[in-house]
Amino acid sequence: MVRCGAAALRKYSNFIDNLRVYVRGGTGGMGYPNLGGEGGRGGDVWFVARERTTLKSIREKYPHKRFIAGTGANSSVKALKGEKGKDREVHVPLGISVLDDDGKQIGELNAAGEKFLAARGGLGGSLATNFLPCKGQRRTVHLDLKLIADVGLVGFPNAGKSSLLSKISHAKPEIANYAFTTIQPELGKIMYADYKQISVADLPGLIEGAHANKGMGHRFLKHVERTKQLLLVVDISGFQLSTKTQFRTAFETILLLTKELELYKEELVTKPALLAINKMDLPCAKDNLDKLMTQLENPQDFLHLLEEEMIPANTLEFREVIPISTYTGEGIEELKACLRKSIDEQAEQVNEEYRKKKLLLLQTSKEQVNRGWHS
Numbered sequence: 333m334v335r336c337g338a339a340a341l342r343k344y345s346n347f348i349d350n351l352r353v354y355v356r357g358g359t360g361g362m363g364y365p366n367l368g369g370e371g372g373r374g375g376d377v378w379f380v381a382r383e384r385t386t387l388k389s390i391r392e393k394y395p396h397k398r399f400i401a402g403t404g405a406n407s408s409v410k411a412l413k414g415e416k417g418k419d420r421e422v423h424v425p426l427g428i429s430v431l432d433d434d435g436k437q438i439g440e441l442n443a444a445g446e447k448f449l450a451a452r453g454g455l456g457g458s459l460a461t462n463f464l465p466c467k468g469q470r471r472t473v474h475l476d477l478k479l480i481a482d483v484g485l486v487g488f489p490n491a492g493k494s495s496l497l498s499k500i501s502h503a504k505p506e507i508a509n510y511a512f513t514t515i516q517p518e519l520g521k522i523m524y525a526d527y528k529q530i531s532v533a534d535l536p537g538l539i540e541g542a543h544a545n546k547g548m549g550h551r552f553l554k555h556v557e558r559t560k561q562l563l564l565v566v567d568i569s570g571f572q573l574s575t576k577t578q579f580r581t582a583f584e585t586i587l588l589l590t591k592e593l594e595l596y597k598e599e600l601v602t603k604p605a606l607l608a609i610n611k612m613d614l615p616c617a618k619d620n621l622d623k624l625m626t627q628l629e630n631p632q633d634f635l636h637l638l639e640e641e642m643i644p645a646n647t648l649e650f651r652e653v654i655p656i657s658t659y660t661g662e663g664i665e666e667l668k669a670c671l672r673k674s675i676d677e678q679a680e681q682v683n684e685e686y687r688k689k690k691l692l693l694l695q696t697s698k699e700q701v702n703r704g705w706h707s
């Protein structure tokens with residue numbers, strides 16, 4: 333049964349991942365015609381990425397959502413070159429894309445301390461402008477948040493994503509026996525004995541037909557874009573959203589999830605993926621698992637089980653398939669180990685590619701120097 337509790341709705345209204353703000357650079361200062369003095373430039377508006385900042389806190393602190401930098405000082409006898417106006421810094425969360433009003437991305441802030449010039453201050457008055465100052469740049473921009481996590485949990489409602497997140501991390505998501513309990517992304521961290529941490533994001537609301545805007549549509553899938561890997565979570569007994577919708581087996585669920593990812597953005601299905609098969613404590617789980625493993629070994633042979641338009645172009649290849657039960661704890665430690673191994677391998681691969689690129693650059697510049705010597 334699909335229900336949305338009042339508490340869940342409250343939670344939903346608490347989370348925002350998009351905020352529209354107005355930014356205006358400061359006006360320049362007046363020039364001083366008699367002595368040819370130049371007014372100070374207007375201050376700039378900067379977005380600065382800071383940990384522990386949320387879009388919600390920005391909205392609460394600045395309900396007008398207007399950020400205006402200081403005016404440049406006028407030129408005067410005492411100070412012919414007027415001082416620059418005060419810059420305005422706006423702290424934004426990590427993982428922000430800055431979009432203009434047409435939805436075009438104009439900036440990105442992913443690491444603490446990164447800055448983006450949102451609005452440039454106007455020039456001060458000078459001979460060229462008849463000593464009149466220029467106004468600062470002004471525009472409306474959208475701050476679009478995409479969570480940055482190592483692993484994104486992807487699954488249909490009730491698969492046990494929240495239960496899994498609370499089992500492997502210290503997160504305390506809401507868990508209930510009805511779909512859509514999770515209506516905002518939840519973040520948790522898996523801690524390992526050597527103090528390494530892996531961040532995991534539970535991404536809610538994905539259902540069959542999300543691409544056609546069913547349920548919450550693809551609203552939260554954007555958060556998968558910046559996760560390094562995907563962990564698909566499926567219920568071994570299958571999935572049925574309501575009595576009015578078709579029952580889907582675990583295998584069909586995996587195909588449908590793949591299709592939804594593909595329809596949102598094809599690159600998502602190229603991310604390294606693992607599969608957690610949950611609820612292995614249920615009575616028919618072992619038989620269902622045998623069947624599912626056969627299907628996963630030769631997925632092409634079983635694609636006909638789905639309607640043609642829901643068959644994904646490519647099936648996902650899982651680095652690991654781990655049967656688990658968040659009730660009994662079966663497979664949980666193995667899953668944590670597999671995630672760690674997979675993330676470490678990916679980091680190693682990225683380092684290796686970086687080393688190769690650097691080596692290539694070094695070789696090319698050496699060859700260029702040698703050619704210079706010989707010509």
Ligand SMILES: Nc1nc2c(ncn2[C@@H]2O[C@H](COP(=O)(O)OP(=O)(O)OP(=O)(O)O)[C@@H](O)[C@H]2O)c(=O)[nH]1
Pocket residue numbers: 487488489490491492493494495496506507508509510511512513514515536537610611612613614656657658659660
């Ligand atoms: N039998 C069994 N039930 C489980 C297991 N894990 C979770 N459940 C139950 O499945 C239901 C859904 O669990 P959740 O963790 O809320 O699932 P979810 O995928 O986060 O669901 P949404 O919030 O709707 O996205 C709850 O009643 C859980 O108690 C499991 O390993 N075995």
